[in-house]
Amino acid sequence: MLLRAIDRFFSHEASGGILLGLSAIAALIVANSALQPSYDWLLNLPFAVTLGGEGLEKPLILWINDGLMAVFFFLIGLELKREILEGKLKNPRDVILPGLAAVGGMAVPARVYRFFNWGNPDTIGGWAIPAATDIAFALGVLALVGSRVPAALKVFLLTLAILDDLGAIVIIALFYTAELKVDYLFLSLLPLGAMLWLNLKGSHRMAPILLLGVVLWVLVLKSGVHATLAGVITAFLIPLKDKWGKSPLHALEHGLSPYVLFFIVPVFAFANAGVSLAGIELGDMLAPLPLGIALGLILGKQIGVFGATWATVKLGFAQLPHGVTWAHIYGLSCLAGIGFTMSLFIGSLSFADPELMNAVRLGVLSGSLISGVVGFAVLRMSATAQEEEAVPAE
Template identity: 45%
Template sequence: MKLTKLFKEFFESEKSTGILLIGCTIISLLLANSAISPDYTEIWETQFASHSIEYWINDGLMAIFFLLIGLELKREVFIGELSKVKNAMLPIFAALGGILIPATIYTFFNYGTPEQSGSGIPMATDIAFALGILSILGKRVPNGLKVFLAALAIIDDLGAIIIIAVFYTETLMFSNLMYAIGIFVLLLALNRLKVRNLLIYLIGGVIMWYFMLVSGVHATVAGVLLAFTIPFGNGDENSISYRLQHFLHHPVNFIILPVFALANTAIVLSGDLGDILSHNYSIGILTGLVVGKPLGIFFGTFIAFKLGLGKLPTQVNWTHIFGVGLLGGIGFTMSIFIALLAFDNATIINNAKLVILISSLIAGSLGYLILHLSLRDHKKQAIKA
């Protein structure tokens, strides 16, 4: 399978981003539990325009992250892996399985409790970490497996965005939402009229983000909507969509996501770890990500395969699919993001973040180990043949 130039750039950037996010997380945890902890945590609580710096990172900067996700999804749908129904069915079913089974597991442990709202936490996959770990395995990884995981993670992110928009909107200001939708429709009309000035779309996107923010729907949804209004053309290097996606890769991967990691992993470790892990919401997150996610992805793929809706990519076997499923259990960025929306209690949020980190570490380590062993054996068999 031949990979496009933009996909290669995307895949390679995720490797560096994954390593950088690990470093930022370690640094943030160390600082939050050091002698300068009060000063460090106060940085993120500093007020600006009536909200904390952490708030503006999560509701402002992350909208740009979701704009990039939207552009990547749009490219996949128009000319990428998701443009052909036969190719798209496996990652679509895999993503659905990876959303439904973890949510079911979490709900099983938390049904009827105040923490039931956290069922969206184990649904999410951190695309940077997942692809980053896969890229560490090097040239042994079949191109088909790279594309499968990328498509799966992008669809997974789309699912998370829909869940955020539908289930994590507490109060809705209908008039402001209508203004946001009106701007979205206007930008779509400008696209149809072949307006190619990117600045017009970006200004419109900022206004749409504002009205989305004050409507009660999470403002990051505006980033995805904006992506689908930006002219795609034929998707070549001269298209507006391509140039914007190319431009955003580095700022998002090397500034926005690391800053998000620093702000949201400033977790002060207190209390007994065993006690933290014994809470039902902790058990739901841990089992959802480490058990539910790989099982959901594996069985979702298997069902699509058995129904004749798609076939495994070249040189990819079922062990590889299970290993990728475990990498899908690396929730990190998206899981933490949903935890911030799901819970109000600061202690529960901190505990949830810690469990997400532990779960992601376990899932990522197991996924790497299984893929390392299976790809090594697969390579030996290929050499013998």
């Protein structure tokens, strides 16, 4: 009976978001308890992989953020390639509305953040933090509303979130690259070329490509470009069809998804959501850094996603999906303000100072929580209103 209940939980659409939320709560509890020194010690524990005196040595938190998150981005890359070749992104007409909504949902939050942090060289670099949307959390909250929202709304949110992730990948590549070491970049062309050759020949063995992807990850990390991009590049070089007509891409995506959703993302959340509340007052929440992030997620996402959608429809470039109302779009715009995983990740790239990262966590957690609650309430009320309208008068 217990095993059946566990199986039902992990097969539910909201399970990933729930587990993510529980991991964040656990991090908050640990970071504000007697276990806090042990939590910090564990995250800063050095871990090294060396050969002949050469290799990598990083604290555990960076192995999580650079290593495990590369696997997370590898899965995103697989999803993006599949959607582009045979899914929601294949037909350009279907991309116009969620695509412009995604652009608005990234541009306006960044502008809100910059408004509050303008002129502060210590914090202005975090402008991309509120531009992100957490797919697992947003879809999890939408799943909690149930079947009372139209299926087209889930497709719209999923497409928007996928394009948002693509935008985040571009931002990381362009704006969060450290000092370049060109020699390592040139060396990275070797595994890249080998993976491309295996892709073109339709190789059905994935182990060689994955091993070359690990080599690419190391070289990209050493070059100064953020290593998670190696995950995306490797994913795009996984063949959709091999020479036998089977799909390595589908098999990898299907096999990897549970590990990412139920292990990697919760581990990342536990390692990065541990904000210390000791000595924090209301005035700390109103500081430019956390306030810019929180309002970017709450107001910026609502204005950006809803405004871009409204303008696109009113100008005649696209139509609302079947069965989707403006109330649904507003609720979805609120859910897009759940930044969490991606926002915390971009925050870790933006700031190395522990105090600034604590402020980032405050802004991301508060902004994401408010966005999720408001989005859930709006979608629940809109669904209830539609059900009442559908009941015939006696």
